[in-house]
Amino acid sequence: MIRVDRGPTPLGLEAIRKAEVKRLAAIVRRAPPKAKDFGHEYNVVRGALWKAQGRKCCYCERRVDRLYNDVEHFRPKTRAYRGPGRPTHGYWWLAWTWENLLFACPRCNRRHKKNRFPLARKSLVLPARQNPPGPERALLIDPSSKEDPICHIQFVPLGAGKRRKWLPVARRGSRRGKRTIKILKLARPELVDDYRDHVSDVVGPHVEKIRKAIGAGDGRTVAKAWRSALKTLFRPRQVFQALSYDVLDHHFPPAIRQRWGLDLARP
Ligand SMILES: [Zn+2]
Incomplete structure (x- = not known):
C-alpha cells in the first residue's frame, strides 16, 4: 500500500x-x-x-x-x-x-x-x-491520510533462490500495520504469488544491473542503472511500489546507497 x-x-x-x-x-x-x-x-x-x-x-x-x-x-x-x-x-x-x-x-x-x-x-x-x-x-x-502506509507495513523476504517469497509484515511492530495486513489479507496466497512474480520479472533485472555496475566499480553506470530502476518501478501506473521499495532497500541498504550516492525516496 x-x-x-x-x-x-x-x-x-x-x-x-x-x-x-x-x-x-x-x-x-x-x-x-x-x-x-x-x-x-x-x-x-x-x-x-x-x-x-x-x-x-x-x-x-x-x-x-x-x-x-x-x-x-x-x-x-x-x-x-x-x-x-x-x-x-x-x-x-x-x-x-x-x-x-x-x-x-x-x-x-x-x-x-x-x-x-x-x-x-x-x-x-x-x-x-x-x-x-x-x-x-x-x-x-x-492510504489517503498524511501518514505513509510504508511506515507501517514492510515487505520482507522469506526463503532463498527461486522459492523466495516476499511477505508484508508490520514495520517495527506497528500495531496498525499488523491489523491492516490482517483485515485486508495482504498476505493472501494469490497476492503472494503476484509479489513473487513482480520481484523476479520486474524488480529483479534492475537489481542485477545495479549489482553488476557496483561490481565493476563505475559510479556513473551505477547512478544510471539506479535512475532507470526508480523511473520504471515508481512510475504512477506501476504496481506493487511498496514492495519494490523494500526489495531495493533490502539489496542496497543505506550504507551501500550512501557510498554510491543513491537516493531512495518512499513512493
Ligand atoms: Zn485490492
Missing part, C-alpha cells in the same frame, strides 16, 4: 453530497439505513479516483479495471464493525465525502475489508455528521 493523492474534489460532487446527506438524514430519523438507500450517486467519482490512484487498487496495489471495481468508502457507509461491544451504525453522512472515497478491487473491498473498521481500544466513535478523524482512532491505515 502506498499513499494516495486524490487531488481536488471533482466538479459536482459537493452538490450531490449536500442533497444526498439531506435525503439520508430523513431516512436515518426513522430507521438505520440499508445499502439500497444510498443509491449510486458517488459513482461520479469513479473515474477521478481510478486515475488518481494510477489505475490500481488503493489497498493491494494491483491493477484494476475502471468498470468492474468498487468505489470504496474508507469509513463504511451502512454498517461498521468497530470491535466487540462497539456500536455498529455506519458513517452514512460520509458516503459522498471526497476524503472518504477510494477505489478498491472487489477482493480487497467485498471479500476482506467489507464493513470492518476496528478502532483503537481507548478511541471514541466519531459523532454523527462530524468530519473525521475527530476523536476517533482507526486501526486501519488510510
Whole structure:
C-alpha cells in the first residue's frame, strides 16, 4: 500500500453530497439505513479516483479495471464493525465525502475489508455528521491520510533462490500495520504469488544491473542503472511500489546507497 493523492474534489460532487446527506438524514430519523438507500450517486467519482490512484487498487496495489471495481468508502457507509461491544451504525453522512472515497478491487473491498473498521481500544466513535478523524482512532491505515502506509507495513523476504517469497509484515511492530495486513489479507496466497512474480520479472533485472555496475566499480553506470530502476518501478501506473521499495532497500541498504550516492525516496 502506498499513499494516495486524490487531488481536488471533482466538479459536482459537493452538490450531490449536500442533497444526498439531506435525503439520508430523513431516512436515518426513522430507521438505520440499508445499502439500497444510498443509491449510486458517488459513482461520479469513479473515474477521478481510478486515475488518481494510477489505475490500481488503493489497498493491494494491483491493477484494476475502471468498470468492474468498487468505489470504496474508507469509513463504511451502512454498517461498521468497530470491535466487540462497539456500536455498529455506519458513517452514512460520509458516503459522498471526497476524503472518504477510494477505489478498491472487489477482493480487497467485498471479500476482506467489507464493513470492518476496528478502532483503537481507548478511541471514541466519531459523532454523527462530524468530519473525521475527530476523536476517533482507526486501526486501519488510510492510504489517503498524511501518514505513509510504508511506515507501517514492510515487505520482507522469506526463503532463498527461486522459492523466495516476499511477505508484508508490520514495520517495527506497528500495531496498525499488523491489523491492516490482517483485515485486508495482504498476505493472501494469490497476492503472494503476484509479489513473487513482480520481484523476479520486474524488480529483479534492475537489481542485477545495479549489482553488476557496483561490481565493476563505475559510479556513473551505477547512478544510471539506479535512475532507470526508480523511473520504471515508481512510475504512477506501476504496481506493487511498496514492495519494490523494500526489495531495493533490502539489496542496497543505506550504507551501500550512501557510498554510491543513491537516493531512495518512499513512493
Ligand atoms: Zn485490492
